Amino acid sequence: MDWEPRDFPENNVTDVHPLKELVTLVAGIAAATIILTLAIAFTLDIGMRALPAAWEARLFDGLWSDLDEVDDERHAAAVRLVDELALDWPENPYTFQVFILDSPDPNAFALPGGAIGVTRGLLDSVESENELAFVLAHEIGHFSGRHHLRGISRTLAVTVVLGAVTGGASGTMLTQWVSEVTQLGFAREHEEEADRFGLDLVEKRFGHVNGATGFFQKLPDANAGTVGRLGAWFATHPVSPKRISDLRRLARDRGWRASGELTPLDPSFYAE
Amino acid sequence: MDPLLQIALQVGPFLFLLLFGFIIGTLVERSHYSDIRKREAKTRTLPVISFRRAPPSWQVSSGTLVSGSTVVSIDYFKRFLAGLRALVGGRIASYESLLDRARREAVLRMKEQAIASGYDAVVNLRLETSRLASSNRKGQGTAGVEILAFGTAVKRGA
Numbered sequence: 001m002d003w004e005p006r007d008f009p010e011n012n013v014t015d016v017h018p019l020k021e022l023v024t025l026v027a028g029i030a031a032a033t034i035i036l037t038l039a040i041a042f043t044l045d046i047g048m049r050a051l052p053a054a055w056e057a058r059l060f061d062g063l064w065s066d067l068d069e070v071d072d073e074r075h076a077a078a079v080r081l082v083d084e085l086a087l088d089w090p091e092n093p094y095t096f097q098v099f100i101l102d103s104p105d106p107n108a109f110a111l112p113g114g115a116i117g118v119t120r121g122l123l124d125s126v127e128s129e130n131e132l133a134f135v136l137a138h139e140i141g142h143f144s145g146r147h148h149l150r151g152i153s154r155t156l157a158v159t160v161v162l163g164a165v166t167g168g169a170s171g172t173m174l175t176q177w178v179s180e181v182t183q184l185g186f187a188r189e190h191e192e193e194a195d196r197f198g199l200d201l202v203e204k205r206f207g208h209v210n211g212a213t214g215f216f217q218k219l220p221d222a223n224a225g226t227v228g229r230l231g232a233w234f235a236t237h238p239v240s241p242k243r244i245s246d247l248r249r250l251a252r253d254r255g256w257r258a259s260g261e262l263t264p265l266d267p268s269f270y271a272e
Numbered sequence: 273m274d275p276l277l278q279i280a281l282q283v284g285p286f287l288f289l290l291l292f293g294f295i296i297g298t299l300v301e302r303s304h305y306s307d308i309r310k311r312e313a314k315t316r317t318l319p320v321i322s323f324r325r326a327p328p329s330w331q332v333s334s335g336t337l338v339s340g341s342t343v344v345s346i347d348y349f350k351r352f353l354a355g356l357r358a359l360v361g362g363r364i365a366s367y368e369s370l371l372d373r374a375r376r377e378a379v380l381r382m383k384e385q386a387i388a389s390g391y392d393a394v395v396n397l398r399l400e401t402s403r404l405a406s407s408n409r410k411g412q413g414t415a416g417v418e419i420l421a422f423g424t425a426v427k428r429g430a
Contacts, residue, residue, distance in 0.1 A: 005316045008308075008379070012372045014365040018294065018353065021365055025356040165359065 003040065009212045023179075029165065037161045044153035049146050053093035054115065056149070060113035073102040074123050077266030078136070080114060085137050088204040094143055106215070108135050112149055122215075129263040130211030139199030147190040155184035192246065199247055199256075208260030209251045213244045293348030298346075301369060308376050315383045319393040320423065326395045331429035338394060339422035340381025343404065345415065371417070375399060378421035384428040391425035398422055 034158040051059075081100045094114035101117050106125045109117040116139045142148050183240050202212050251258055320365035326332045348355075357364045378399070386394050400420045 003319050005319070007316070008312055008376050013369045014363050017300070018349065018366060020354055022349075025353065025360070029356060031286075207401055232398075255317050 002060050027178045033161055033165055039159050040109075040161060041157035043044060044157060045150055046103065048149035049154045051149065057095070057113045060111075067103055069099045070102040070120070072120065073121070073268045073271060074266065075100050078118060078123070078132070080266075081133055082136050085133060085205060086140060088201050089140065089144065090142075092144075096140070096143075102254065108139050110139045110148040114143065116140075123269070126265065126269075128211045128214065128216060130202065130206055131214040131267050132265065133205060134198050134212035135215055136198075137201035138194045138198035140201065141194030142190065144197050145190060145193050147194065151179050151190070180231050191243075195243060195247060195261070196250055199250060203251075203254075206263065208257035209247075210258060210260040211262045213247050215242050289348040289353060290347075290380065293350065293352075297347035297349055302372065304377075305374055308373065308380065311380050311384070312376070314427065315380065315387060316389055318383050318391075320373060320379070320397050321393070321395050322397045324396050326393070326426050326428075332391065332426045332428065333429040335395075335424045335426040336387070336389070337393070337422065338382050338391070338425040339420060340378045340383070340385060341418060341420045342374045342377045342381070343416050343418045344370055346370060359372045371419070374417065374419040375421070378419045382421045385423035390427070392428045394423040394425050396424050 010184040011213070063103045075098065078100070079096075082096050082098055086094075086096060087092040097113075097115045099111075101119045104124075105119060106122040107119045110121055116136065118136075122135065123132075126135070129197055199212055201210055203209050213249055248258070284420045346367070351368060353366040354364045357366075379397070382397075383394065398421070400422075402418045402420075406417060
């Protein structure tokens, strides 16, 4: 038998430049991720809009029980105001509940199932029923547009897809960041829509829109901290002056009276 | 904090590791391959066969066990590429060159041992691979891979 020296085989390594491999993989996976996320978000969005309010209430029943809800003597007045405002929304499928939250920051939330969360800070800062009514009507506006659910569908889609791609735990920070960014434009659009709906309810109840923007005027600096180079874009809630001027323009266009007598708050607001 | 700065702070370390792994990894791989080819040329004349017995014509007079082993780890860049591959499937090209180097290095060490001990050939070459578990994350993940080449070095009579 003859023996011939041979070199070690050089056929075991795929001849591909690592950078080309990187670009191909990153671009391909990113494209697939985006398409998949959009598809899921779109599907969920359709489902969420079609979800009957009664199912929604059952689905999210008890979900908010871990909020640090507090007893507040102003609760009854807030509930009454919400119910009265909702009378001017004939298609209302919800039975609203109101939660008072123990937070000094003035804020309000629309939560799935027809729950409206209001902070003590908000109740402390309002000076007329018109002001409070607009904030509550704004939240009712979120229910009318089903914004509270549609926001969830986006977050859910991003969480599911990115969680799968990045392998769960390692992706949580990224997931949070991406879902926040995808919410931004969407959220702002929703805020403006809810503002328009809210102002309409206020006008129907009081016959004028005076005092509606009072709450925003108290928050001129609330967004100032976030207004940087990208601040205006990153702000979920439009900067107050812009919101106020948008509302004034809307009132003018619809021919709503901008002046009128302010209704005082329920006596429970003045009891100390 | 400026959002742009925040993003940069979060993505920065990752990009640094990726770039670091790519540059250092590429340089190391290039110099390793050139070293491997040089030593392969030098040890070319020592026959290595995978038959269990030496051919009768070799008239083997003595034999001993020789072995060469390498333990390899992976750079961040290659690991990242492999991670992306794990999502979509296909050849993990970034691991191929790494294991190719490890295999050839192991065989070279074995051959160099045989030559140094004055043997003429190696028969019954075998290659074995074992995974070294990482000590972190509850032993999940791989710290590295060992490749062991071993065979019987023989002296030829007449």
